[in-house]
Amino acid sequence: MTTLYSARDTDRTAPAAVTAETTAWEALRASIRSKTVRLAEHTIIYYESDPADRFFEIVDGAVMLFKLLPDGRRQVVGLFGPGDLFGLPSGEDHDSAAETLVPSVLKAIERRDIEDSVELQRHVNRCLLRQVADLREHTVLLGRKSAFERVASYLMHMVPGRGLGERCRGRPESGCDEAVVRITMTRQEIADYLGLTIETVSRIISGMKRKGFLTADRQDRLKITDVCALCRQSGMH
Amino acid sequence: MTTLYSARDTDRTAPAAVTAETTAWEALRASIRSKTVRLAEHTIIYYESDPADRFFEIVDGAVMLFKLLPDGRRQVVGLFGPGDLFGLPSGEDHDSAAETLVPSVLKAIERRDIEDSVELQRHVNRCLLRQVADLREHTVLLGRKSAFERVASYLMHMVPGRGLGERCRGRPESGCDEAVVRITMTRQEIADYLGLTIETVSRIISGMKRKGFLTADRQDRLKITDVCALCRQSGMH
DNA sequence: CGCCCACTTGAGGAGTATCAAGCTTCGTGG
């Protein structure tokens, strides 16, 4: 998952390094015991407070983490895509539940198998730092943005090349103009991610269509007519 | 944070393991170049998008991280106390600004000095995992809790033995009865942490006094008359 | 073709923000 762009974010100085790092991880991972799992969409991977002896890497697909309050209120606390790690606990147990959003392929990795390698620890480190940055960005969204801005931010996240497993490598200009966004989450999931109700999400999207920000041939395929215009409404510019 | 203590802080059930880890880190840290800094309260440590070549460990005091939207809206995205690490960036630059809440002593550590040690990486990872867990918990607060629940949760966080550098080690019952909470943040900072306005925070606290949850001899010293009762109102039980 | 589920739309209300005064507290200097 990636943070949204700020206007000046020009110098992507080290894409080479990123690629090199990724390759290194691929090589290293080959040396670890890991079990590949194939899961249907909307499959629970683990529940909150389940013991966490292993974690997961997403090979393909998408996963969400969520937490529940005792009265049933739900909050989605993370979205993950290919290459992301999830399921690393702070203590012994998971602090949130995990569920696939789409059919997914995961690698399950024993926690203790990475304990003794600097390279592996470093890789985990990088993933965690990105997670922390993403969570902080989402904290701003939940704490300070209006419903409209939240939905706009969400859609910007989903623009190809910007979110969920596809790291921001392009220049900001590359996201301008049109873009087709595939919505793989239900309205309820989006609402629980954005701290809104399903009705509000629906109304905002309808409003965006009315105002000409979006068109939709199918319910789960939104065409953003002007990515820049919508981005300007997301509270970040 | 100079968390001042009141009542019981009784069962430190698992101090053995924690202490062992902590001691190991202390020993390791001694071998790292680190510069001790002493800062007054409300001192900016770094700004968002400043280059991040070194990070910090809090020896004593308290620090908050925050992010700003272009129009000036502010969201506090993290609170840290003694033993916590902060200022580790996802990329090259800081993703948020850092400011002391109280007079603080920090150790500044060069990022590259920890690159090559498994133990140091592991320690950083543990800190990051706790940060991730805290951020997720806060995400639930911002996304799904009412203003009253947010303030109640905040106060519970500040109860000695529960928050800011002192992790929850006690059983829930141990927090019952009275507790004195020292408020080192301004109303504005609390509001920006909880995603509310200063007026709402003020009103909620006044309401809590009226309803008998709190008394206050001074503005910055709240006595919670029944920690359990307030905790039950925090949305977690 | 029709059912079911997810989504949309509407009306009304609760909860929080906004705007505008007052009120404390605390530091400063007379």
Add this chain to the structure above:
DNA sequence: CCACGAAGCTTGATACTCCTCAAGTGGGCG
């Protein structure tokens, strides 16, 4: 020691956003 001023906090009146409850509507699949 007290008067004063400034900053932070509290309180009130009002507005507005988003939630709740309740009916529709539409698309996918048997």
